Amino acid sequence: MSKVTIIGGGIIGLFTAYYLVESGFEVTVLDQGDLTQGCSVGNAGMIVPSHFVPLASPGMIGKGVKWMLSAKSPFYIHPRLDRRLVEWCLLFYRSATKKHVDRSIPYLKNLSLLSKSLYLDFARQHPEAGIGLEEKGLLMLYKTAATEHEEVEMAALSNANGIAADVLSRSEVRALEPDADLDVRGAVHFTGDAHLDPARLHGFLQRHLQARGVRLVGQAEVLRFANSGSTITHVVTNQGDFACDQLVVCAGAWSGKVARLLGLKLPMLSGKGYSFMQENQPAIRTPAILTEQKVAVTPFGAQVRFGGTMEITDTDHSINAKRVQGIFEAIPRYYAGFQPTAPAPESVWSGLRPCSPDGLPYIGPTAKWRNVLFGTGHSMMGISLAPATGRLLAEQLREHKLSLVIDAFSPDRYA
Ligand SMILES: Cc1cc2nc3c(=O)[nH]c(=O)nc-3n(C[C@H](O)[C@H](O)[C@H](O)COP(=O)(O)OP(=O)(O)OC[C@H]3O[C@@H](n4cnc5c(N)ncnc54)[C@H](O)[C@@H]3O)c2cc1C
Incomplete structure (x- = not known):
C-alpha cells in the first residue's frame, strides 16, 4: 500500500x-x-458557492487603501520592509484585474459547487458526526445605497452564473429574522449557501x-x-x-x-482574522455578512459567532483589540435588538487564512x-x-x- x-x-x-x-x-x-x-x-463555518469572485479583484485596491486609514476597519496591511510582503502586494495588484476575475470565476464556482455536493454526501454518510450542516443560505446585509448598488450587481452576476441570489427589501429581510430587529436597507440572499460547526x-x-x-x-x-x-x-x-x-x-x-x-x-501570506461567541439572544436565525463592516455572523443554536478582519501579516497570532472592537461595535448597528457583551480577551480566537496573491x-x-x-x-x-x-x-x-x-x-x- x-x-x-x-x-x-x-x-x-x-x-x-x-x-x-x-x-x-x-x-x-x-x-x-x-x-x-x-x-x-474558530472560523465562521460557512459553505459559500456565492464567493466565486477571487479576493484579488479590481474594486479591492481602492477599498483596501481606504480601510488602511482606520484602526477599526476590516482590512489592514502591517507596513514593513519585507521582501516577501512587497512581492505579495505587487502580485496581488497585478491580479486585481477584470481579466483575472473573468478567468477565475468558472474555476472557483466549479470547485465550490463540487465541495457543497460532497458536504451533502458527507452529512448523509455520517449522520453520527453532528456537524450541524444547515442549508439556510447567506444574507449579505447592507445599510447604504452604495453597498446596495454593489450587492445588486453581484446578485445579477451570480444569477447569470447559475448561483441563485434573491434581492430582499428591508421588510422581506426583517421577516426572515423576526426577533433580531434588523436595521438594514435590504439584503441579497444567496439561497444555495450553507453552514456548519467547524470545530x-x-x-x-x-x-x-x-x-x-x-x-x-x-x-x-x-x-x-x-x-x-x-x-x-x-x-x-x-x-x-x-x-x-x-x-x-x-x-x-x-x-x-x-x-x-x-x-x-509559493507566495503566501496570512490574512489574520478574529472571532468570538455570544449568547444568541434575541435569536439570529440565518448566517449573514454585515457587508459594509465585513463581519460574518453564524448562528449555532443557543450561541452565535461573530468574526471578521483581514490583517495581512506573516504567521503572527497576536490579537489587535481595536479591530476586535470594530467587529463588536458593528453588531448592534445591524441587529438593533441585540445587546452584545464585550468579549473577554482570552475568549477571542485568532486564525491565519492562507492567502495567495x-x-x-x-x-x-x-x-x-x-x-x-x-x-x-x-x-x-x-x-x-x-x-x-x-x-x-x-x-x-x-x-x-x-x-x-x-x-x-x-x-x-x-x-
Ligand atoms: C475569522 C475567520 C472566519 C472564517 N470563516 C470562514 C468561513 O466561514 N468559511 C470558510 O470556508 N473559511 C473560513 N475561514 C477560512 C478558513 O478558516 C481557512 O481557509 C481554513 O481553515 C484553512 O485550512 P488549512 O487546513 O489550509 O489551514 P490550517 O487550519 O491553518 O492548518 C494548517 C496546519 O498546518 C500545520 N503546519 C504548518 N506548518 C507546519 C510544519 N512545518 N510542520 C507540521 N505542521 C505544520 C499547522 O500547525 C496547522 O495545524 C475563516 C477564517 C477566519 C480567520
Whole structure:
C-alpha cells in the first residue's frame, strides 16, 4: 500500500486524508501543534458557492487603501520592509484585474459547487458526526445605497452564473429574522449557501480518521526533507523521520515556508482574522455578512459567532483589540435588538487564512518533485472548499481522471 504523508492537520489536511484512506492509501498526518491551532476551528463555518469572485479583484485596491486609514476597519496591511510582503502586494495588484476575475470565476464556482455536493454526501454518510450542516443560505446585509448598488450587481452576476441570489427589501429581510430587529436597507440572499460547526467537523474527522487507521502525529514540526533524485523519501521532523511514497503539503499559512524547504516558490501570506461567541439572544436565525463592516455572523443554536478582519501579516497570532472592537461595535448597528457583551480577551480566537496573491488556492502537483502535491491557499474559503480539494488530491494520487479542470490552481504558477 502506498504511504502518503500529509503536512498539516487543518481542515484541508484532514479532508485529504479522508479521501485518501477511502482510496486505500496508508496515511500519516504530521502537525506542528495539536491539529487545532491552525485556522480550521474558530472560523465562521460557512459553505459559500456565492464567493466565486477571487479576493484579488479590481474594486479591492481602492477599498483596501481606504480601510488602511482606520484602526477599526476590516482590512489592514502591517507596513514593513519585507521582501516577501512587497512581492505579495505587487502580485496581488497585478491580479486585481477584470481579466483575472473573468478567468477565475468558472474555476472557483466549479470547485465550490463540487465541495457543497460532497458536504451533502458527507452529512448523509455520517449522520453520527453532528456537524450541524444547515442549508439556510447567506444574507449579505447592507445599510447604504452604495453597498446596495454593489450587492445588486453581484446578485445579477451570480444569477447569470447559475448561483441563485434573491434581492430582499428591508421588510422581506426583517421577516426572515423576526426577533433580531434588523436595521438594514435590504439584503441579497444567496439561497444555495450553507453552514456548519467547524470545530465539530474537525473533531469528527480526527476521530473518524484514527478509527480508519490514519496516524495523526501532533507536535511534529517539519524541519526539512530527504530526497533521492526528484523523489522526496523522508520528512524530517523534531520527532524523527517519516518515510513517504507521496507527500501532500496542506500547511495553511505556513505552506510558503514549507515550500521554501522544498526549494519551491509559493507566495503566501496570512490574512489574520478574529472571532468570538455570544449568547444568541434575541435569536439570529440565518448566517449573514454585515457587508459594509465585513463581519460574518453564524448562528449555532443557543450561541452565535461573530468574526471578521483581514490583517495581512506573516504567521503572527497576536490579537489587535481595536479591530476586535470594530467587529463588536458593528453588531448592534445591524441587529438593533441585540445587546452584545464585550468579549473577554482570552475568549477571542485568532486564525491565519492562507492567502495567495491572486486569491486562488494552490491544488495539485509541482514539476520539480515527482511525488509532491499541494493543497493550500484557500484564504477565506478553506472550510467551504476542503472536501473538493481533498477529493481532487486523492484523484491525482490514484491517477484517476480529475473531477474538474484545475490548471488555474497550479502550485507552479509563480515558479
Ligand atoms: C475569522 C475567520 C472566519 C472564517 N470563516 C470562514 C468561513 O466561514 N468559511 C470558510 O470556508 N473559511 C473560513 N475561514 C477560512 C478558513 O478558516 C481557512 O481557509 C481554513 O481553515 C484553512 O485550512 P488549512 O487546513 O489550509 O489551514 P490550517 O487550519 O491553518 O492548518 C494548517 C496546519 O498546518 C500545520 N503546519 C504548518 N506548518 C507546519 C510544519 N512545518 N510542520 C507540521 N505542521 C505544520 C499547522 O500547525 C496547522 O495545524 C475563516 C477564517 C477566519 C480567520
